[in-house]
Amino acid sequence: MRASNPIVISVLLFSTLLALQVVNGALVNNFYRRTCPLAERIIQDVTFRLVRSNPGLGAQLLRLQFHDCFVRGCDASILLDTVGTNPSEKEARPNLSLLGFDAIDQIKSEVERVCSGVVSCADILALATRDAVSFPFKNRPRWPVLTGRRDGTISRSSDVTGNIPSPFSGFDTLKQIFEKKGLTVSDLVILSGGHTIGVAHCGTFSRRLYNFTGKGDADPSLDPKYANFLRTKCPNPADPSITVEMDPRSSASFDSNYFKILTQNKGLFQSDAALLNNTSSSRLVRSLQNPRFFSSSFARSMLKMAAIEVLTGNNNGEIRKRCRFVN
Ligand code: HEM
Ligand SMILES: *[C@@H]1O[C@H](CO)[C@@H](O)[C@H](O)[C@H]1NC(C)=O
Ligand SMILES: *[C@@H]1O[C@H](CO)[C@@H](O)[C@H](O)[C@H]1NC(C)=O
Ligand SMILES: *[C@@H]1O[C@H](CO)[C@@H](O)[C@H](O)[C@H]1NC(C)=O
Numbered sequence: 001m002r003a004s005n006p007i008v009i010s011v012l013l014f015s016t017l018l019a020l021q022v023v024n025g026a027l028v029n030n031f032y033r034r035t036c037p038l039a040e041r042i043i044q045d046v047t048f049r050l051v052r053s054n055p056g057l058g059a060q061l062l063r064l065q066f067h068d069c070f071v072r073g074c075d076a077s078i079l080l081d082t083v084g085t086n087p088s089e090k091e092a093r094p095n096l097s098l099l100g101f102d103a104i105d106q107i108k109s110e111v112e113r114v115c116s117g118v119v120s121c122a123d124i125l126a127l128a129t130r131d132a133v134s135f136p137f138k139n140r141p142r143w144p145v146l147t148g149r150r151d152g153t154i155s156r157s158s159d160v161t162g163n164i165p166s167p168f169s170g171f172d173t174l175k176q177i178f179e180k181k182g183l184t185v186s187d188l189v190i191l192s193g194g195h196t197i198g199v200a201h202c203g204t205f206s207r208r209l210y211n212f213t214g215k216g217d218a219d220p221s222l223d224p225k226y227a228n229f230l231r232t233k234c235p236n237p238a239d240p241s242i243t244v245e246m247d248p249r250s251s252a253s254f255d256s257n258y259f260k261i262l263t264q265n266k267g268l269f270q271s272d273a274a275l276l277n278n279t280s281s282s283r284l285v286r287s288l289q290n291p292r293f294f295s296s297s298f299a300r301s302m303l304k305m306a307a308i309e310v311l312t313g314n315n316n317g318e319i320r321k322r323c324r325f326v327n
């Protein structure tokens with residue numbers, strides 16, 4: 001994949017974009033064309049600068065965007081700080097270690113300097129995520145991003161429950177959560193490929209290593225040699241300061257290796273392993289080992305995820321001045 005022709009990729013992305021214009025309704029290509037023509041350029045420049053000093057930023061933002069879109073839609077509600085006594089989304093239990101908030105603040109303030117009150121935090125998150133993940137493949141955006149989202153004004157930690165899947169979820173729960181968002185089982189499998197980059201804390205999977213059923217046993221669906229390796233990384237009880245790669249030895253590269261290790265029973269979470277527990281999803285896991293197929297599929301599913309319950313038009317939401325606070 002590394003050597004692929006950029007023109008072929010552009011054509012692929014473009015046709016994906018055309019095909020999805022319908023699905024994405026009100027979102028459009030380059031929404032700020034007239035109101036802030038430099039917006040996408042500034043976002044990309046700042047993002048590239050930030051990734052250079054923090055190579056993990058792509059993974060951090062990708063997870064942040066996922067958590068944003070699955071709770072009240074892609075409205076940047078995940079970015080809001082708690083005000084008063086009602087805890088915001090980012091305080092909820094599954095936030096465990098969400099990062100990237102400071103990067104969004106920096107990008108937003110550089111955009112505001114040029115176009116004040118024009119570009120939404122929700123669009124900045126979507127664009128910066130794409131740019132950060134694409135950075136190691138300079139000049140080769142991994143997926144197209146449509147824009148025109150507005151920012152929500154509500155963020156409640158209680159809304160997180162039941163909308164963000166847990167690493168202990170089985171197939172049926174995962175399927176249900178994705179279907180509630182208008183995403184299919186295929187989208188579930190394809191987007192789980194986001195775990196090709198980034199890291200996880202030991203506590204999210206250590207039960208599989210030490211005490212799967214409460215009898216001091218390991219999860220039989222986890223490769224025993226890989227479980228041995230993970231036990232050397234993660235002593236029992238789980239140390240909250242330790243993280244491991246989700247896609248071993250390939251966690252910095254956005255490739256299809258996640259689907260290969262999955263078929264070797266080396267998926268890190270029960271929710272990863274669960275993708276093998278259904279005939280049609282496990283067939284898709286095998287197909288997605290093909291890098292080109294993974295690449296084009298991921299782009300298509302990201303367009304769908306990035307359009308979940310978006311606020312658009314002039315009467316919905318607002319354009320926040322600061323991403324952590326409503327105006
Ligand atoms: C299918 C259900 C999913 C579950 C149960 C799940 C669960 C998790 C968990 C538990 C972590 C580790 C958090 C930590 O310990 O710090 C994680 C990390 C991550 N997830 Fe997911 N996830 C799911 C789907 C997705 C999707 C759809 C995406 C994006 C397309 C995604 C992208 C990521 C990324 C990039 C990381 C690494 C973050 C970092 O390195 O900071 N995940 N996920
Ligand atoms: C995540 O939630 C916990 C409470 O469960 C809170 O203490 C922590 O500050 C939150 N993390 C972020 C990044 O807001
Ligand atoms: C394993 O789980 C059981 C039941 O939850 C608990 O009583 C026991 O202390 C755990 N053992 C270890 C080694 O964590
Ligand atoms: C998948 O199915 C196997 C049995 O075929 C079962 O042992 C395992 O617990 C299931 N895994 C998940 C995550 O549901």
Ligand SMILES: *[C@@H]1O[C@H](CO)[C@@H](O)[C@H](O)[C@H]1NC(C)=O
Pocket residue numbers: 175185277278279280281
């Ligand atoms: C697998 O998932 C598909 C799609 O949700 C469903 O139609 C099918 O019944 C499932 N098969 C099994 C064996 O659970």
